[in-house]
Amino acid sequence: MALLTAIGLMSGTSMDGIDLAILRSDGANVLEFGPSMAVAYDAAFRRRIEASLETAKAIVRREDRPGDLRDLEREITMRHAAAVKDFIRSLPSKWQEPDLIGFHGQTVLHRPHLGLTVQLGDGALLAREAGFPVVYDMRANDMIHGGQGAPLVPAYHAALARSLPEPYATMKPAVFVNVGGISNITYVPASGDPVAFDTGPGNTLIDQWVSREGGVPYDAGGTIASEGGVVAEVVARYLDNPFFGKSGPKSLDRNDFTLALAEGLELADGARTLANVSAEAILKSVEHLPEPPRLWIVCGGGRKNPHIVGDLRLGAEKAAAEVIVAEDAGLDGDATEAEAWAYLAVRSALGLPLTFPTTTGCRAPVSGGVRADP
Structure with a gap:
């Protein structure tokens, strides 16, 4: 070829x-x-x-x-x-x-x-x-x-999965998570075609929130969120959206989720809560996968938000899965x-x-x- x-x-x-x-x-x-x-x-x-x-x-x-x-x-x-x-x-x-x-x-x-x-x-x-x-x-x-x-990235994710270094190469099924404005996942089984779909808001709601409430374009390093706490009722309201009950394939427009459910929160609580929404939406995607993954590989700008990655890691550990960022596998997440x-x-x-x-x-x-x- x-x-x-x-x-x-x-x-x-x-x-x-x-x-x-x-x-x-x-x-x-x-x-x-x-x-x-x-x-x-x-x-x-x-x-x-x-x-x-x-x-x-x-x-x-x-x-x-x-x-x-x-x-x-x-x-x-x-x-x-x-x-x-x-x-x-x-x-x-x-x-x-x-x-x-x-x-x-x-x-x-x-x-x-x-x-x-x-x-x-x-x-x-x-x-x-x-x-x-x-x-x-x-x-x-x-x-x-x-x-x-x-999403269109899954063909590339499948190629990356074939070239992962040890010990990750044998940890299948593996899921690549791209946390951009919208998050999407690619499930790569030990054999067969990948499975992929959008999981929900990634950075977009956080960016919109801190821009509107704090006058900055994004929450660099999760600094704003580190001063706040997760408001569980708000997270639950976001996750009640019918989108999360649908099996894949499915995809989102940037405007499909809004800040309406976060209205009234303090700046830091809003940033922290919306980071948790991103992570919980990714974890919820397991309901629509053939098998629970053994490995999550986080790419995209959201991997730099320690709250998204930390919440994802806590949830994955409950299912005996490991969460790494792209660089842990020798990849360039940016x-x-x-x-x-x-x-x-x-x-x-x-x-x-x-x-x-x-x-x-x-x-x-x-x-x-x-x-x-x-």
């Missing part, structure tokens, strides 16, 4: 910037990891993206760009192009000629029950500006084939999603499946993505 070098670009539901990573893969295994980089959005641009979520509610067709969404899409794309150029200039010479760029774009609307998902990002413009082929729009074909268009988009671009180029019935609900394993050349 061909060996390709790809850069992956991810701007996730936390809307805090662009993550970039480069790797080499044959579409089955990751054969070499390269460097990674993060480019933060300034506060004003982040607020502009947040405001676009309201505008995006008017979208009824994937190509619709009401209000200023067309201009925002161009700016998002140009910021990605500038980030790619800076990233390539920073790379060792052996990495400076990638075969592909995997471009996620910025999700502004996700309505799987309507077969509608919208990521702002102009793949053709990015290819022209960056000077390399771009694979983008990787969710749409899954939806055409009956899937929810999310770069995992960007790496995934590089890996998926390679699989797309080779015509390999990106999604499976057990991950998105598509009718059969299906590839996807659109290629744009410079």
Whole structure:
């Protein structure tokens, strides 16, 4: 099978910037990891993206760009192009000629029950500006084939699971947990296809809470939450949402959970309680897995919140399972999603499946993505 070098670009539901990573893969295994980089959005641009979520509610067709969404899409794309150029200039010479760029774009609307998902990002413009082929729009074909268009990272998680070092390599079933704005899991059995679904809010409610109540964009290191306590009644109200009773595949839009149930809490109590909501939602996902996992591997920005990880660890220990963060297994937890988009671009180029019935609900394993050349 061909060996390709790809850069992956991810701007996730936390809307805090662009993550970039480069790797080499044959579409089955990751054969070499390269460097990674993060480019933060300034506060004003982040607020502009947040405001676009309201505008995006008017979208009824994937190509619709009401209000200023067309201009925002161009700016998002140009910021990605500038980030790619800076990233390539920073790379060792052996990495400076990638075969592909995997471009996620910025999700502004996700309505799987309507077969509608919208990521702002102009793949053709990015290819022209960056000077390399771009694979983008990787969710749409899954939806055409009956899937929810999310999560897409499980194919990559399954590849990572095959390369875990000892003692983790033999600890199956293993579950990769990506705690971004929305959390999702990938269950990797000893044999067979992965099982995956969104589990609930990850960082998004915490970010919204501390921004509104404390005037800061996120709770760095869980510092604010460390001054507060868990309000169990609020956690219970969040977990009473019908979403948690549904089996996978299932996926969420960033706006599916709100701060309404946390109203009236003090700043620190709210931050601590919402961190517990994130952890308990992840633990609750076990109800919909074929077997309880032996190992949880936490990736994404939420792994830096000691309260999310600590609560997850306490819950997992009750089931004799171990919780580690990505770095404990020699992985880069900041770069995992960007790496995934590089890996998926390679699989797309080779015509390999990106999604499976057990991950998105598509009718059969299906590839996807659109290629744009410079």
